[in-house]
Amino acid sequence: MNLDEILGSATTSSYVDDAYYALLQTDLTEWRARGTPLADPDLEGLILHENWLLDRRAYEDWFDLYARECLYWVPNVDVLAEEPPTLGGKPTGGSLGYTKAAVRPHDPRTRVAIAFDDRRRLGDRIVWLRTGVAYSQLPPSATSHVSSGFVRVPTARPGEVKIRSQFVCHEIRAGHPVRTLAGWAGHVLVTEDGETRIARKIAALLDPDRTHLNLSFLL
Amino acid sequence: MFTDLVQPDRVHRSLYTDREVFTREMERVYGGTWTYLAHESELPGPHDFVRRRLGLRPVIVTRDAEGGLHGLLNRCTHRGATVCRDDEGTTARFVCGYHNWTFDSTGALVGVPMRKGYGPSFEPGSLGLGRLRVESYRGFVFGTLNQEMPPLEEHLGYAARLLDQWLDRLPGSRLVVRHGTHRLRYRGNWKLTYDNSADGYHPGFSHASLLRMRKQRYGVGVDMQWTLGDVDNGGQTVTDLGNGHTFLDQRAEIDSYWESSAPMPGEQAYEAVLRERLGEEAERMLDLAVGSGMNLNIFPNLLVIGNQIQVIEPFDVDDTHLIWYATSLEGEGVPEELTALRMRLQEDFPSFGEPDDLVNFEECQNGLSIPEMEWVVTHRHLETGRSHLDENGNLTGPVTDELPIRAFWRRWTELMTSETKLVAR
Ligand code: FES
Ligand SMILES: [Fe+2]
Numbered sequence: 001m002n003l004d005e006i007l008g009s010a011t012t013s014s015y016v017d018d019a020y021y022a023l024l025q026t027d028l029t030e031w032r033a034r035g036t037p038l039a040d041p042d043l044e045g046l047i048l049h050e051n052w053l054l055d056r057r058a059y060e061d062w063f064d065l066y067a068r069e070c071l072y073w074v075p076n077v078d079v080l081a082e083e084p085p086t087l088g089g090k091p092t093g094g095s096l097g098y099t100k101a102a103v104r105p106h107d108p109r110t111r112v113a114i115a116f117d118d119r120r121r122l123g124d125r126i127v128w129l130r131t132g133v134a135y136s137q138l139p140p141s142a143t144s145h146v147s148s149g150f151v152r153v154p155t156a157r158p159g160e161v162k163i164r165s166q167f168v169c170h171e172i173r174a175g176h177p178v179r180t181l182a183g184w185a186g187h188v189l190v191t192e193d194g195e196t197r198i199a200r201k202i203a204a205l206l207d208p209d210r211t212h213l214n215l216s217f218l219l
Numbered sequence: 220m221f222t223d224l225v226q227p228d229r230v231h232r233s234l235y236t237d238r239e240v241f242t243r244e245m246e247r248v249y250g251g252t253w254t255y256l257a258h259e260s261e262l263p264g265p266h267d268f269v270r271r272r273l274g275l276r277p278v279i280v281t282r283d284a285e286g287g288l289h290g291l292l293n294r295c296t297h298r299g300a301t302v303c304r305d306d307e308g309t310t311a312r313f314v315c316g317y318h319n320w321t322f323d324s325t326g327a328l329v330g331v332p333m334r335k336g337y338g339p340s341f342e343p344g345s346l347g348l349g350r351l352r353v354e355s356y357r358g359f360v361f362g363t364l365n366q367e368m369p370p371l372e373e374h375l376g377y378a379a380r381l382l383d384q385w386l387d388r389l390p391g392s393r394l395v396v397r398h399g400t401h402r403l404r405y406r407g408n409w410k411l412t413y414d415n416s417a418d419g420y421h422p423g424f425s426h427a428s429l430l431r432m433r434k435q436r437y438g439v440g441v442d443m444q445w446t447l448g449d450v451d452n453g454g455q456t457v458t459d460l461g462n463g464h465t466f467l468d469q470r471a472e473i474d475s476y477w478e479s480s481a482p483m484p485g486e487q488a489y490e491a492v493l494r495e496r497l498g499e500e501a502e503r504m505l506d507l508a509v510g511s512g513m514n515l516n517i518f519p520n521l522l523v524i525g526n527q528i529q530v531i532e533p534f535d536v537d538d539t540h541l542i543w544y545a546t547s548l549e550g551e552g553v554p555e556e557l558t559a560l561r562m563r564l565q566e567d568f569p570s571f572g573e574p575d576d577l578v579n580f581e582e583c584q585n586g587l588s589i590p591e592m593e594w595v596v597t598h599r600h601l602e603t604g605r606s607h608l609d610e611n612g613n614l615t616g617p618v619t620d621e622l623p624i625r626a627f628w629r630r631w632t633e634l635m636t637s638e639t640k641l642v643a644r
Contacts, residue, residue, distance in 0.1 A: 013486045110398055112562050
């Protein structure tokens with residue numbers, strides 16, 4: 001799509017409903033599983049191509065990698081966190097004690113995210129970046145996205161493929177120090193119009209709940 | 220002491236760049252007045268706690284077994300280690316990791332290993348954690364080390380009435396502040412945020428990206444378009460509420476909250492569900508997904524904006540964290556879908572609005588480093604005769620009036636020059 005087409009595309013949001021949020025909970029369960037090293041170069045190639053387009057800031061082409069019903073999700077919490085077992089049982093102290101769970105911390109219905117972009121909001125994001133007056137991206141962030149450790153994770157969802165990988169993203173804006181953002185990514189791939197497309201991407205940062213400088217570029 | 224630097228129409232750049240000023244602010248401004256710490260819904264039950272800061276001081280806000288609120292200095296009375304190292308949790312006991320001195324949720328010292336080593340004059344009663352004076356107004360918990368401050372509600376003055384209006388959009392509902400945060404950081408002074416909080420001059424310019432994107436994608440009626448053009452002749456106003464509290468009111472520009480809302484994922488899906496289930500009542504619920512049209516700023520660190528609570532956390536003279544707490548409403552008849560819509564909408568401005576402001580703040584900090592360019596201009600509308608006392612006796616002006624900035628500096632100067640002794644009880 002070119003920018004003009006994106007301007008008029010997906011100006012309503014109808015698919016993010018209870019069933020869709022439930023699907024995200026299923027995803028989280030499935031992402032935990034052991035994966036098998038990815039043997040399919042085309043699938044790995046799609047994710048590497050996504051990185052390349054982001055590093056080139058070719059947002060319009062990047063948008064085309066995503067399915068009609070899609071999600072780009074950067075949570076602000078470790079969505080796979082579990083209370084660790086402790087030798088000798090629970091300690092009694094606050095500083096050594098347990099963190100109380102927030103309200104359904106992994107469910108975006110009750111928790112804001114750093115990014116929770118359906119197709120419409122992805123369009124907003126691209127148009128916003130292209131206005132030429134988004135000062136947070138003037139000058140723009142230069143990025144180098146590196147992904148590796150691709151594994152295919154089993155899924156019960158017919159027609160979907162789940163790929164988990166590790167990522168490191170170096171970012172620099174002129175006048176600012178280099179930053180490193182790292183974590184794991186999950187890509188749910190589907191076939192649409194004969195093409196493999198990204199239906200849902202989660203970029204799970206190592207430090208999602210810490211304070212971050214300017215995060216107005218894409219992971 | 221600061222009269223040369225804070226003038227009626229301008230302030231000196233060093234107030235943003237001088238680390239000695241910053242150090243004094245962290246002692247005298249934060250802690251010398253009622254300073255926002257936490258919302259009660261973050262610690263709903265007995266022995267719940269959250270870890271916060273009062274200026275640079277590490278503090279814990281706790282509830283005791285009976286539900287009483289306490290503000291405790293997070294500093295072991297033995298040799299100084301922090302006793303709480305979690306952001307939030309539930310515990311009846313804070314055990315210092317160093318030698319295991321143990322404090323209860325009121326801050327009292329209740330355990331000292333091998334206590335016999337201290338001899339007969341040892342008085343655990345005098346070795347509890349340092350205590351702030353704490354008061355809560357409708358769930359908003361403030362603390363201070365100034366024992367001479369008037370009661371919180373008196374100090375808030377008309378800001379409390381506006382907070383009532385913000386809270387009472389759905390009468391009978393309660394605010395819940397347990398939905399995660401946007402944690403934004405910028406390399407600039409904390410006051411750049413307060414300067415901006417009732418700045419009706421900047422949106423048409425600093426937020427040009429957001430406004431252009433919306434207009435191009437959705438047309439003129441959507442989201443904040445009223446901030447374009449000659450806003451001095453529009454319906455928005457700014458008000459000095461006293462004690463450094465300020466207010467920017469957009470409500471006169473908003474005909475229908477839902478219709479003029481920024482977009483949010485799931486909008487049409489949940490709108491259909493709510494209209495189907497609630498009929499005419501749906502309109503009122505949908506409006507509550509959308510921000511209040513109020514920017515209410517409680518000196519020095521609490522900014523109630525839209526449906527969010529922003530808290531300014533200074534770390535250094537040129538390093539500030541701005542924490543946006545997401546909120547929902549809890550109560551009879553509040554549908555779950557409303558919470559989901561509120562979450563999605565509260566992601567919008569931290570994505571497409573605030574980052575541009577924060578970069579402008581960073582660029583202010585850069586520019587303010589130049590010693591030969593000394594002054595920051597704060598006199599917009601000072602001489603136009605447009606401001607007047609409103610029906611509550613508060614000074615109100617057109618939305619680009621810099622009277623909120625001047626109000627801030629008056630309160631700031633009072634606190635920075637005050638000799639009142641600050642003490643932990
Ligand atoms: S410093 Fe806390 S017990 Fe020694
Ligand atoms: Fe702004």
